[in-house]
Amino acid sequence: MRGYEEEPLSRAAVLSRLIALFAIPVTAIAVLVARSGQVETIPAVAAVASGLLLALLAVLLAFVSFGSIWVNGYRGGRLACIGLVIGAALLAYPLYTIADGLSYPAIADVTTDVANPPAFRGAVLERQLGENSLVYGGESVALDQLAAYPEIVPVTTDLPPEETHAIALQLMRDRGWRVIAGEKPGEGGLSQIEAVASSPLLGLKSDIAVRIQPQTRGSRVDMRSASRFGSRDFGANAHIVRGYMTELLAATR
The missing domain is CATH 3.30.310.80 (Kinase associated domain 1, KA1)
Incomplete structure (x- = not known):
């Protein structure tokens, strides 16, 4: 019987951490660009949204990797946890703002x-x-x-x-x-x-x-x-x- 260390590494876990780490600078740079006022509103918001979409992808891949680890015994639990935590942290404030804002009327x-x-x-x-x-x-x-x-x-x-x-x-x-x-x-x-x-x-x-x-x-x-x-x-x-x-x-x- 092969030991735990010999089991394959979950590719989803690797991608989850990689994408989550990449989402940090993408989101940070997009926010700084948006705040600078040097870029029009729609492109600036789209840039921030791209960073948040990467964070969401990292979270989804983390859950996929948890499934493969549970079912197939793959390694990569720690990598998946890193991807999940970083992705969730980036998404927390925007999701809270949206959830809270939906209680207000659709006016501007x-x-x-x-x-x-x-x-x-x-x-x-x-x-x-x-x-x-x-x-x-x-x-x-x-x-x-x-x-x-x-x-x-x-x-x-x-x-x-x-x-x-x-x-x-x-x-x-x-x-x-x-x-x-x-x-x-x-x-x-x-x-x-x-x-x-x-x-x-x-x-x-x-x-x-x-x-x-x-x-x-x-x-x-x-x-x-x-x-x-x-x-x-x-x-x-x-x-x-x-x-x-x-x-x-x-x-x-």
């Missing part, structure tokens, strides 16, 4: 004023072919948003529009957003600031518009955040609006 445009959302002006020059339209989606998007995010509402302050504008602009800069338009309050006191926010991991961009209107006493601030890519934002734009408006409310008290 969130605003505090669904009846009259701030209209993008500066962002028109930023959008590229193949990216989302800047035209608001209308009643269907509004109803989905109101059902999912009832807390997304305007902020009212006791400060005049000029002061509110200055605070709103500074908060954008403090968050590291790239301001692309920041017209000061005009004769009627109305003003709008536009900026671009990037997601922490992949640097996916959302266009931001903050509109400030004079009230009988103080100002009303409305906000809109719209993803440049994808029909579903997995809750990202609501998170942007909620966080910013909370900070603005605290800063203008």
